[in-house]
Structures are given as structure tokens and as C-alpha cells.
Amino acid sequence: MAELRELSRLLKELDEQMITCMRCGMCQAVCPLYAETGREADVARGKIVLLERLSQDLLKDPKGVKQRLENCLLCGSCAAACPSGVKVLDLFLKARAIINGYLGLPPAKKFLFRQVLTRPALFNGLIAIASKFQGVFTRSAGSEILGASCARFESGPLKDRHFMPLAKTPWHKQAPETNEAAGPGDAKVAFFPGCLVDKVFPDVAQSVYKSLRYHGIKIYMPANQSCCGIPALSSGDSKGFVQLVRQNIKLFAGKDFQFLVTPCATCTATIKEIWPMMGQYFLSEEKGKIAEIAEKTMDITQYLADRLPLQAPSGDQDKGIKVTYHDPCHLKKSLNVHAQPRALIQSNPDYAFVEMNEPDRCCGMGGSFGLQQYDLSKKVGDRKLKNILQSGAEVVSTACPACMLQIVDLLSRSHSPIRVKHAVQIYADSLPE
Template sequence: MKDIANLRTSLAELDDLLVTCMRCGMCQSVCPVFKDSMLEGDVARGKLALIDSLAKRMIDSPVEVKDRLEKCLLCGSCEANCPSGVKITDIFIKARAILTGYIGLSPMKKAIFRRTLVHPRLFSGLLSMGSKFQGIMTSQADPFLGTSCSKIMSPLIGDRHFMPLAKRPFRKDYSGMDTGKGTANIRVAFYPGCVVDKMLPQVGHAVIKVLEHHGCGIYLPKNQGCCGIPTLASGDEESFLKLLKHNLKPFSSGNYDVLVTPCATCTSTIKKLWPKMAAKISPEAEKKAERIANRTMDISEFLVKHFDVDLAAQAGKGTTKTVTWHDPCHLKKSIGVSEEPRAILKGLPGYEFVEMNEADTCCGNGGSFNLAHYDTSSRIGGRKRENILATGADVVTTGCPACMMQMTDMLSQGHDHVAVKHVIELYADAL
């Protein structure tokens, strides 16, 4: 009876969120999935119409409804451009949670999320082991970008060109730090995120270098867990709440001024989703999550706003390369950060900044979307590749590790000699 009551409450909450949608169709013009398929069911308006009768459709064809709702990048383009201010991302996440609660997780997701990801030490240990043996199943795809591909046909990997697991993850070099305020009289908590830790440790090293250069004290708790977005995007609230509880402990007790991350998705999740979901745990947890969220910033935003980073005097000196920028959806559309990374790039010595056409258009990764709908993901990513190449840039930068993975795949497939870097890497190199 309790489960039925919870379901009734959740469906009622969905109804409250849906009433503001006017079915105007403005979402069609910005949805990357609709632009690829031109199917009404792939755009927000079509999905909202589906959700409007969710209670009945759950009984008739729950799996079909779940599949249709999951064909979404959760990029937030529709929400950012909605004239009615419909909280579309909240609606989709809630609907996915309702359906997952009704149908259940697939055996694979249950194994990954509930038996592995919610146990950070186990998760990190398994991937460390995987990094040692990945060469058995993979071969080099593109030496310039350092990508790998599968040696044998794999339904999971397919023909992707992917970045291999790091031989030495970030946490091995920085298993924990806890210093004072530093010469700048500011103490910064650092949340690197899973991809930086396990695949792109150089990004984490760059953040540490930059923070130390500016005289920041650093608080880096050991055994950090995933921010939880992969679980929530799959409708697994149970795993998300476990990870949230795990992360609330070190970040609610640490004495710091600002929490920074080099991952747009982690930043958005911490700022927007942690407080909302923490309310399901307890009022105290909600307050803790809100305090953390209010102190969380993207690394480029933090540098520009706290240190007035101005390299303009050096800009263009000894220019040898051109650089362009891709706006991660969760950075620009979710938390409104776009000018800060450009300010850093425009001042880099040795680089000329070139603006990319459709810089804020989704790259097509979308986390698990890339795994479930790779054909669509790669077509959307192919458009991003064309825009990158059209700039003639030597380097494309961004502020999201997932976007880096997608652009690396697309450029590697074409054997294009365009380096893919995080903005903080270039800034650290310039110091």
C-alpha cells in the first residue's frame, strides 16, 4: 500500500509540473535529437504528451514508454529555451524514476549501479584492475589523439574510438589533501569527478597546479563517490541517494570557502540536483546539500571571478596555434557559465581564439544516451566535428570530460589532427 501511495504522490507531482506546458513546439528548434530524427516523439513536447497519460501507459506498455523517454540527452536545450519556463529536466527525471520503480532496473544496470558504483572503493578498484588488462581487448585507434578501439566486435563498444583508462588514476597522486587558507586566504574543496579521476588525470593535475599557483588552500577528501547523475538519469533514485549520502559526509563537514569541479555535469548535478534529492533523505540533509550547492563553482568561473584572471597583456604573443571552444550543455544552459572560459582562452599566450559556429549546440554524448543510441549520438557528434574543423583550430577545448570523450571519438574517427583539451589544461600550461 505504501508503494501505491508513493506512486500516486509522484504522479500527482508530475501533473503539477506539466500544467505550464502550452505545447507551443518551441523545443523543436533546439532539440538535437529531433533535429536528427524529425520525429515528434523525440522532442520534449512529444515526450510531455506521453507523460501526461503516464498512469495508463504504464499499464499498457511500460517498457515502450521507458524506451521513448530515455531517448533524450538531458542536455536542457528545451528547458533553457522554453517560453513557459517548464521544468522539463525535472519532469523527465521524475518520470524515469517512476517507470524504473514500476519496471525495475535491468540486470546490467543493477550490477553496475547498486553493486559497484555506490561503493566507491570497489568501483575504483575494479577500474584500476581493468586498466591493467585493457590492452588485451583493445588496440590503438589514433596515435595523435591517443584513442583505442575494440579488437573484437563488442555490442557495448561497437566501432567507437574511446579514451583508455588511465594507467595511473588521479587519486593515486592525490589521495587526499587538507591545507589551510593559503596565501590567497581562500580554501577550496576539489571534486574531480569520475572521468577525471579514472581517464583524464591530467585535468585533475592541472586544477591542483592552478589552485596552488593562485595561493589557494586545498581540501580534497579521500574516497569521493560519483556525483550520481548516471543513476538518476536511469531512474535509479535508490543508488543516487546512497551516493549523495556518501558525498554529503566529507563535503558538509569540511571547512572550505568554495567547492570547484572541472566537470560541467558534476557542477550542475551538485548545484541543482543534490538539494532537490537530499530533501528525500531528511530536512538536515537538504540543508547540507544546499550549503554545498551554494558554494559550488565551475573551475573557470572560480578563477575569473575570484582572481580576476587577466592574461590579455600576453594574448597573441608568440601565436603559434589557434584554439576554439565548445560550450557544454550543463555549463551554459544549466548554470549559465560561458564567458568565463572564453575570457581565459582569449588571453592565452601562444594561441589565437576562434569562435566556433553552433558552439553551444549539444555534442551528442549524453552519458548513457551514447551507449543506448550510438548511431544518433554519433550523427549529432559528427555535426560538432564539422563545426570544429571549419574553424581551422589546432585545439578544441571544453569544460566537460564527457564532451571531451565525444569530440575525441568523432575527431579520431576522421583521423583529424585536432587536439582535445580541457580549458584548465591550457591555462595551467600557460602559467
């Protein structure tokens, strides 16, 4: 009975948010999925129509509703273009939580989100084993420049994706924890590397440390950080999400630092926007702590470019390594951060910056969407690949490890010699050792 009451409360809350949609269709023009499928059901307007019937369809065809809701990259292109300010991501994430609460989560996901991700020591241990034996199931994809791997046997969720292997020494082994004493007047930041940077791209974390230390910024990085929670929430697991957020609150709330920086666009947007957006799942004292952390959270490129003195752009666009930049959706569309990563790249005089066409067009990764719907993810990505190749760049930079994974796949499968680097790596390369 209590569950039904909760369900009807949640449905009413969705109704209140949906009435702001005026069916103008502006979201259709910008939806990267609609561009590939041509299905109205894939755009925000189509999903809102679906959600309006949620209370009836939940009983008639819950699996169909779930599938249509999951047909979304959660890229936020629709929300950024919506003239009525419909909170599309808020709506979709809450609707996924309702439908999965009703249907129940598949056991494998439940185990992953609630038993593995919530135990950082276990998660790290399993990844260490996987890293040791990854060669049994994967092989080099053939590009030494990118260093990507692919599955030895075409099966399972990897399909024919090319991906970066797990790091031999993840970041948490290179720097188990840091808490540098700050004197009066010293700036101090907390560092949240995020799962992908920790386990796949530890060089990005190294560049963050190098950049912060160059500027004399003190660092707080507690051990046993948990995932930011977005994989659980986007799969509709509000319980797993709440558990992960609570664990991170314990590590970061009330601690002595001015900003919390992350090199992952998705982690930044999740902590800054989605944690407070999901306030209904938390106790009031937790909401206060979430607000405190969200307020302090900043993408690393924004922190470096807006708070610290960078070199002036080199200005010579004919010399240097040609580099272009892909805007991660969660950085540009969710947080309006786009000038800062470009400023970091342009401050390295060894590089010549060229803008690609449609730099803020979604790359097609979309978190677990890229695994579950790889063929569609590839189709969305092919437009990004075309734009990268047309730019004539030798390096493509971005500011999100998930986008890095997708771009590596796009480039590696097309046998391109273009390298992939995080903007903070390009910046750190310009600093003395």
C-alpha cells in the same frame, strides 16, 4: 499499498509541473535529437504529452514509455529555450525514476549503481584491473595525437567508438587526499574531480592543482569520493542516487572551505542543481546539507575567472595555436557559464582563439545515451565535428570530460590531427612550473 500511494503522489507532482507547458513547440527547434530523427516524440513537448498519459500507459505499455523517455540526451536545450520555464530535466528525471521504480532496474545496472559505484574502494580496484588488462580487449585507434583506443572486437556497448583509455595512474593514486591548513585570510576550496577526470583524464586534475596552487588557494580533497550520482539517476535509479549523494554529503558538508570546485560540467550541474531538485528523496537535515554544498559548488573555470586575477587576453588573433571552444550543455544551458572558460583560454598568449559555429550545440554524448544509442549519438556529433573542422582550429577545448570523450571519438574517426584539451589545461600551461 504504500508503494502505490507513493506512485500516485509522484504522478500528481509531475502533473503539477506539466500544466505550465503551453505546447508552443519552441523546444522542437532546438532539440538536437529532433534535428536527426524528425520525431515529435523525441522533443520535450512530445514527451510531456506522453507523461500526461503516464498513469494509463504505465499499465498498458510500460516498456514503450521507458524507451521513449530514454530517447533523450538530457542536454537541457529545450529547458533553456522554453518561454514557460518548464523544468524539463526535473520532469524527465523524476519520470524515469517512476517508470524504473515500477518496472524494476535491470540487474546489471542495479549491481553497478548500488554495489559498485557506492563502494569507491571496490570501484577503484575494478578500474585498476580493467586498466591493466584493457590492451586485451582494446587497441590503438591509430591517432598518436589523440591517443584514442577502440575495441579489438566490434561488439558490446563500445561498438566502433574511439575512446580514451583508462589512465595508468588515476588521480586518486597521484594525490590520494589533500587537506591543506588555511591561515586567516587564506582562500580554501574543496576539489571534486569526478569519475571521468579521476580515471581517464587525471592530467585535467593536475592542471586544477597547478592553477589553484599558483594563486595560493588551499585545497581540501577527501579520499573515497563517490560518483555525483547522475549515471544512476538518469537511468532511473533513485535509490542508488540517494546512496551516492549521502556518501558525498558526509565528506563535504560542514567542512571548512569556501567553494567546492569541479572540472566536470556534468558533476557541477548535478551537485548544484539536481541534488537540490531531488529533495523529495532526502531527509530534512540532509536537504540542509545539500543546499549548503550546492550553494558553494562552482565550475573550476568560473572559480578561476571570476574570483582570481587572470592575465589580460593576448589580443593577437593571428599568432599562436588556433583554439576553439565547445560549450558543454550542462555548463552553458544549465548554469550560464560560457564567458569564463573562454577567458581562461584567451589568457594564454600561446593560443589564438577562434569561435566555431554553433559552439553551444550539443555534442551528442548525453552520458549513457552515447553508449546505448551510439549511432544516433554519432549523427548528433557529426554536426559538431563539421563546425570544429570549419573553424580551422588546431585545438578544440571544452570544460567537460564527457564532451572530451565524444569529441575525441568524432575527431579520431575522421583521422583529424586536432587535439582536445580542457580549458583549465590551457590555462595551467600558461603558468610557471
